[in-house]
Amino acid sequence: MKEEGIELIKDGKRLDGRGFEELRPMKIEVGVLKRADGSCYFEMGNNKALAAVYGPREMHPRHLQNAKTAVVNYRYNMAPFSVDERKRPGPDRRSVEISKVSREAIEPVILKEYYPKTAIDIYVELLQSDAGTRTAGINAASVALADAGIPMRDLVSSVAVGKIEGEVVLDLNAAEDNQGEADMPLAMVTRTGTITMLQMDGRLTKDEFERGLKLATNACREIYELQRTALIEKYSGSIGGGEE
């Protein structure tokens, strides 16, 4: 997988000029889709993720209904043109797995027990990808759920840490990920500090892992503030003037 070649770190800076513990620039827009019940457009560096939420709505097929809670569906999908080499449309093994872990990342904050027998459907489209797409997708989905007015315990924030040229760094871009030695995406419920997604591949020592974990959880808190601000900005006008 490693291609010989480009130096990823020069004079303590990364290819795109970031420091080791620096996130890529982010942009969040709330309620960008007309037909969906909730939506969010989320940029994380060159990643462009669009999340749409429907529900709670009637669950089809019926035999998949849960008499006690709502069923949460999460579908992560990459647009064919979102990557260098065209991605064949439709679900592949990678997207099936990402959809599963992303759903499990978000599910713990949804008050599913309020809506038995219904479905809450989350569709995440990656329009452009540059590594860390599942984390961008989760960040978008979490805001879109809030935008849909679905009762939640908190927002979920997500970022990856990785290792490049022996250094533990935050939020890898594709150039770094392709040559990197490890990648560890994580999602967190900020208020409780609960980690709801954790994956890792590559190779890390226990010490590097622990440092990465700290780095990622701190970054999630940063992302959380941005998500929160975006939601407040969107809705502060609409609730009778609003506060903050």
Place this chain on the structure above:
Amino acid sequence: MGIEVMEDIRKDYVYDLIESGKRVDGRGFRDYREISVERDIIIKAEGSALVKLGDTSVLVGVKLDIGEPFSDTPNKGVLMTNTELRPGASPDFETGPPNENSVELARVVDRGIRGSEAIDLEKLCIEEGEKVWMTFIDIHALDNDGNLMDAAALGAIASLLNTRIPNERYGLTGEDTLSIRDTPVAVTMVKIGENILVDPNLHEENAATSRLTVISNADGTVSGMQKSGSEGLKEEEIVEMVEIGIEKAGEIREKYLGDK
């Protein structure tokens, strides 16, 4: 429907028992069930292993075939891992295309092996850009009494350690054994209440709110992790689980994977 009700009752039972410091099968919280690894039991496969974790039973077969390398890695062999959760292994498994659980299982096992660079893929190149060995790891679940993940991962590395390269079948000469540089071992833990349990059996898996698999290598580095389940874990719990995972992997490696 009856089964679901029974499951709910059993969940409470498992939970209460664990809260009082006991497990359904009498094990300690950090104990594995009895493990057995039998290698080379399928003569048609280039490598194979039957792994049992208590009543959980998984058969892993490795086949080698010649194919074209991926265009971005013309000098490397190909590794592919696949899982079949056959209906005979559980009333909950169905025929048809792999569902998310089976995809996850295969991908996590694959990631552990890839991350550890246990297989030297460059050595599997026959002719750069044209011909390479394709290594297929097929995980066949035979009986699911919980923790298929660890059984599958152990079966995969145990098979690889004994895999022959079928040169003669293709009229080639060269090294006849697959060289394996590391021995990644997966250790899966669940959280039930505030307790962390190693090697969950099926009832424990059903009662658990979250699960973490930690794959670690001979030198104590980690080469794969996967959290799943409907609830989260605290940072300090994860740190503890990684420590337990590394320790347990060491014990399993020593006992079941020779001195490698």
